[in-house]
Amino acid sequence: MSPAPRVLLSIDYEPWFALFRHYDALSDPHQRRDLDGGFTLHAIDPILEQLGDSKASIYLVGEIAEWYPDVPQKIVSAGHELGLHCHIHRPLVNVNELAEDIRASSAWCKQYGVRGYRAPMVGISESAYQLLSDNGFAYSSSIYAPTGTLLQKGNVWEIPVSTLRMRGDNEVYTAPRDFSFKLLLNGEFPYGSSFSIGLLGRQILRIIESELKRGCSPAIILHPYELVRPPASNRLTRDVILNPLLIPFLRDKSGFLKNLLKSFPVSPLGTYLDEMLAAQGARNV
């Protein structure tokens, strides 16, 4: 029997400035920590409270684990799945850069038995899967594809962030897969992205409901700065004014999360994968 459909809820736990590409090159760890201003430490308790008894996958940016070792500890103690988002948030498609980045987070990943990975910007390369396998990861959730797609890449599973095909569906999906404007024009809508949730809110809940009814488990992403407001600063105001397209990312989604948790069953991605593999194993006996 296939696992019961549920929402595969994930939070990419990153500093607010991860949204803005001009901070990517900022390499001084003290400056990066100062820029975060304690936000990622102070947001964790209210977010765990918002989640209540529901369990999610929380993909942590490694530099936060370095600044505040309490954060991964709190996530695990509250019963959530702790995963890796990357060590320093920036596009990480080059495999050598990715190898170095994973190495930088390897201590806490090992300490907590991390086995799930979400690539920053949901962008991954072919060679990354072998690297993830070599580093003990069981799965990645680093592409967009229609809900229900589950792909095997060597020893690593790929559980895509959800899209909805609005017309035709005879395509074979493979990883890696870059989500481009062309896919959108082809009628594929990435409703699992928090950008889409920021734009459409309640309509996304309706899509989720219909996906669950047809037996699929939608995978969606939220961010800490969408659930707890980062402290207002001139810098943040300026960054938003200069990047108005990012506004849907900063829209408050705590109401969305509340409705989601009230209406639907949720689980971490890792739990879902275990159930899927157990069901497949049972079928093969």
Ligand SMILES: [Zn+2]
């Ligand atoms: Zn991210």
